[in-house]
Amino acid sequence: MRRFILNALYLGTALISTITRPYGLCTPAVRGIPQSPLSNTLAVSREPQSLQHTRYTRIRVHGVDDFKKLYPLILDYIREPELASSVKEFVFRSHLWELRYYCETDQTEVLRAQEDARDISQEHALFQLVTDLGIEESERPDWVKILSWMKPEFVAAQEEALAATNRSWEISRFYHRGNTVFAHHAAAILLLLCPNIEILKIEEGSVIVEDILRRNNYGLLPAAHLQKLRHVTLLPTSDPILGDERFYIHLDILGMLRLFHRLPAIESVSVDAVWTNYDAGYIEHFPPATSNLKKIHVEEFTFTAGGRATSDGGSAVMFANIIGKALHEHKSTLRKIDLDIDEHVDRYEDVYGYRHADDESGHWEGWVDEWFMRDAEISTGPWMVSELPSTRPYGATIGSMHDFESLTHLSIGIMALLGALPKSLEYLLIRGYERGKVKRYDDQIDEFLLVKQDRFPLLKEVHGINETIPIAASVEDPDGNDGQLWRPPNMDDEWAEEL
Structure with missing residues (x-):
């Protein structure tokens, strides 16, 4: 976790296979389900849908009630593009279950055969839409059939x-799967x-959505989209197993940055309760200085460890000097x-006087892909935080902060604090x-109290000296410590209309 969290922070110095077939909608034979009454007449129903004329400011894609709104909305935006200009926020949280959860049955094979045979030759508006948006020609029929x-x-x-x-289990799952792929x-x-989307809240895990966003981010679509996107929130998975709120989310943060980091208006990418994604591989080495932004100001930074357990029982080890x-x-x-x-700060130096090597770079050459190389071509500066020059002694702390000239508020654990603070x-x-x-900490606090009035004339409020303020504690038994578990605040993500 330390690598991709900290490299994500470091990246702020300069920036801050679409699967188109409804995979899992099994392939077919016959028996046990009546022929759909529309199966022989689907190509005949071409009556245009009436415009909804609803001006949404927030769109959500989450459950089946949301799904039913999407098709008429797409038609509205095709026929009257100006309607789409009112949308400022987009919420996408719809986990797509893996193929292994679905089995072929006689009933689903019949439905799959009917779906494969469905005529889409008259879906001219959808064909024109996917063409204009840059969907590759070979993929367009699949997109139109799904849409x-x-x-x-x-x-x-x-x-x-x-x-x-x-409503048999097999048939219900077939349609649920089809609805989700749609x-x-x-x-x-x-x-x-x-x-005009400015806020995007998105769940990781959609090959389809992420592929489109990635291609847009790297300028590979016919037109540039999401040029006003400012704030992105990465949502926890809604998978019923992987989304267990007792545990940290296994999330590839830097990989998700590839969907947005080159967009011109991007200001923030936020996520809570994150743990290392062991499949991230080379993504831990994300080439910095690869966005359209030349400069970014980070005014507030909050980083808290604790509040949830890890699914594998492990714990984070952080090097305060890298932070x-x-x-x-x-x-x-x-x-x-x-x-x-402090719960996770590496303590070896405290015990053994050992200074950690700054080289964490490892070997990445055999693990790069097309997107990594596109960033690497324009990257400048060190690729790892640890490769930045050491401008002060760090030891097992974050180092002196005497030259943090704008810092007015500091909350920190005693282990990570070295002692030199800004005026x-x-x-x-x-x-x-x-x-x-700990005598060393007592000496440090006594020195601070001795010079406080002269060296810190603006310091009006101090906590944690006369009273002990606890650090965030690890949750080792999530079933026995439910009261300690961190939970996200309720998210306002309902559909919203322009007033």
């Missing part, structure tokens, strides 16, 4: 088929159709820093200090 999956007459046919089979493709299209180097890159703009990491400081909170427990 037309939720036409009203097809939805009615699905309901009839479900009723005729008493939603992923529809979400990708809508992201390109809405030119210190990353923060030092923003020493002129940082106003507030809140670090609650601009107005608020100080120290976690984990208990007098008489």
Whole structure:
């Protein structure tokens, strides 16, 4: 975790296979399910849908009720593109279950055969749409078939088929899968159709959506999209197993940055409760200085460890000196820093006097891909935080902060704090200090109190010296410590209309 979290911070110094077939909708034979009443007439129903004329400011793609709104919305935006200009926020959280959860049955084979035989030759508007948006020619028929999956007459046919089979498990899963695959493709299209999106909240794991966003980010589509996108929030997976709120999320943060980091208006990418994604591989070495931004100001930085367990029972090990180097890159703009990491700070130097080597770079050459090389071609500067020059002694701490000229608020654990603070400081909170427990910390606090009035004339509020403020604790038994588990605040993500 330390590598990609800290390299993500360091990247801020300069920046801050589409699968188009409804995979898992099994392939076919016959028996046990009545023929859909529309199966022989689907190509005949070409009546245009009426415009909804609804001006949404927020679109959500989450459950089946959301899915049903997407097809008519796409038609609205094709016929009257100006309607799409009101959308400022887009929420995508729809996990696509893996193929292994689905089995071929006689019933689903019949449905799959009917779906494969469906005529889409008259879907001219959808064909023109995917052509204009830059979907490759060989993929367009699959996209059109999937995007037309939720036409009203097809939805009615699905309901009839479900009723005729008493909503059998196999048939229900087939349609659920088809609805979700449709939603992923529809979400990708809508992201390109809405030119004024400023806020995007997105769940990792959609090959379809991520492929479109990545191609847009690297300028590989016919037109540039999401040029006003400012804030991105990476959402926890909605998978019923992987999304267990007792545990940290295994998320490839730097890999997800590839979807947005070159966009011209991007300001922030946020995520909570993250753990190392062991499949990230070379993505840990993300070439910095590869966005369209030339400069970024980081004014506030909060990093807290604890509050959830890890799915494999492991724990994070963090090197405070690496965090210190990353923060030092923003020493002129940082106003507030809140670090609650003492539970995971490497302690070997405290015990053995050992200074950690700064080289964490490892070997990446055999693990690069097309997107890595596109960034590497324009990257400047060191690729790893640890390769930044050491401008001060660090030891097992974040190092001196005397030259953080804008810093007014600091909250930090006693282990990570070296002692040299800036004169601009107005608020100080120290976690984990208990007098008489560690002599070195007592000496450090006594020195601070001796010089406080003269050296820190602006410092009006100090906490954690006369009272012990606990550090964030690890959760080792999530079933027995439910009260300690961190949970995200409720997210306001309902569909919203322009007032």
